[in-house]
Amino acid sequence: MRDKKRFSKINSQSPASKREKGMALVIVVIVLAFLQVVGLVLIQVTGTGPKVAGNIRTQQQAYNAAEAGFDVAWTEIEEYFSIGDWAHFDGHYLIEPAGIDIPQSDNYFRRLTDLELLNLIDPDKDENPDVSTVIFCRKTFIPARDERYEAGDGTDTRYRYTVFVIDDEAGGGISDPNDAILVCIGSVEIGGNITTSRLEMELVLERPGT
Template sequence: MAKRLAAKPLKFWILPSSQGTGLIVVILVLAFLLSIGITLITITSTGPQVSANIRSQDQAFNAAEAGFDAAWMAIESNFADEGWTSFEEHYLREPAGIDLPQDENYFRKKTDLEILSMLDQDNDGQADIANVLFFKQPFIRRDDGSFDPNYTYTVFLIDDEAGGGVADPTDALLVCIGVIGQGANLATARIEVELAVELQTGR
């Protein structure tokens, strides 16, 4: 008599579809490319602005240098003509505390624009304080011969011993502030140079 074999139940495994995996890969690649694109757009859009800021800063520094050149010539001429015998009467003393390191008005605690505002409190374009060598002095001529008000320098002398130490009227700190632009679009630069003169005696 023939034996009948019992049939074993069949088992099925359902494999995941590969179509969804491909879609995820595509989305990831697109997201990566999008992030690169946004980065490149940001870099290229801010690049010209950064270059313009650097150029304005260089021009402001050149304005400060022009102020130094003008002040140096004026000071040299004043001493040569004996109009000045020392720096004593020519230091900037106001606003009060501008030459005192411990004071809140000390010039090194102020921005360039704050200093200019302190020197011209009524904002009429003229210094309200004595002993400012040059104030918002334009120095670049236009084609018509007039000066361009967008390029200016301000220069004054500070007594570097005012905050303490032995007074020495034969030296001074020359401060030159260059300003480029008008209104809210301003760039500034500051130069500080230590000056000293040798007074001739026995004439």
């Protein structure tokens, strides 16, 4: 009888102990559900991590392309002035399409995205601008390492820059042909996706004695 009583005591459950087991079961289920959610989040983060890193790398490459355009354009412009081809910036500003240099216009260059600007300058994407006074249009510059993307001059067709100068006083104020805004747009095209970056630099022509 003692053994039986002991057995019954061991296996008997009070209402409180049943509630505790029920609570424990609920807690276990909640913890398992939480761990499952955390696992799914980690899978998503792990899956999107390389994409984010790839996007950052491509954006940096587009910025580098814009910088390369600036470096080459700066050298070219200095050469134009030194040999007398340019006496000032007047006549070399981008003025097409109409309103490109007018802040109140829908075509104002700062109202347009980089891709919209590129498509206005060269809608056919043939590296021959449909507007005048563009210094460089979709210029390639990196040596190709993959023949699938190799241009006729051996450069990589995925990396390009477009450069022009624009009159910063066209929208108002006193026009000064001795200064301009140099606009450089770098672009990287990979898998049909185009990533761009834009640099704007103010150029001022220094005259002797000024």
